[in-house]
Amino acid sequence: MVKDTWKMNVITRRRLGLRKHASVGDVALMVLLATAIATCRSAPVDTATRTPATGDSSRSAFTGELLPVFFVSDVRASVVFYKDVLGFEFHHYWDYEANEPVVQWNSQEPPMYARLSAADQVFALHLARSAYERRVGGMIHYFRVENVDAHHRLVKKRGGEPSELVDRSWMRMFSIVDPDGHRLFFQTPPQSWLDRDFN
Known part of the structure; x- marks a missing residue:
């Protein structure tokens, strides 16, 4: 498992262009950032709220979408709790090896990320691996x-x-x-x- 985790971290570092000795925390932060950027890119932007080019453009930078991410100790168990007990809609796990969303998790390794929603509000579960993330x-x-x-x-x-x-x-x-x-x-x-x- 340690070897597989190391391999996954190396692959993730290469994909994200991180230095060779980037920490696990750096990798996790970059993955979350990449996910947030991808989410924002796919969200529609209301161009009617844009301010003139010479004015403050801070309003046009936001899409109105917020993606809360819950750090959890067991993504699968948390998916069961949120879906089967609380009634949220499950969307997918993220397969970092294949770099794509999957509905069924077939790997021997535990999933690191899952996405769910409450009506239009999407949120994510992410495996906590550091003391900071477990807090x-x-x-x-x-x-x-x-x-x-x-x-x-x-x-x-x-x-x-x-x-x-x-x-x-x-x-x-x-x-x-x-x-x-x-x-x-x-x-x-x-x-x-x-x-x-x-x-």
């Missing part, structure tokens, strides 16, 4: 669902252990912790809140 980050993740009570029942039915439902003035919600300690919130705001304009 749970200081973020919480909110997913809006159409009916939080129904989703709460569904998660429990699928074997999840969600918190009790909680009412706030701006949302009704529950939370659940994934196998790597990420706390996820599912919420439905009241109609009175949706009718307000916060822009």
Whole structure:
């Protein structure tokens, strides 16, 4: 396994044009960066928001797409949790050897990357290999669902252990912790809140 991991790192370094002694962290960072760039390139850009050539073009640089990446200890187990327990849509694993997405993982080595989505919001799971990547980050993740009570029942039915439902003035919600300690919130705001304009 160590030999195969080393071989994969060498191949990845060559593909990304990294120096011979680039660390595993450098490789992981470059892979994530390459994935983000590919995602941005494939996303449509609304040219109507572009500012004049002589003005500030910072608005036109963004597509509006954000790709959250969760570092996890076991990509396959996390895919099962997110897909079968929480109800997210699974898209694919990424085969770094073949440099292409695959739906079925047939390699003896564990997958390093998977992509899922919640409606139009795409996110990724990435194998954590360093102490930094294994650390749970200081973020919480909110997913809006159409009916939080129904989703709460569904998660429990699928074997999840969600918190009790909680009412706030701006949302009704529950939370659940994934196998790597990420706390996820599912919420439905009241109609009175949706009718307000916060822009």
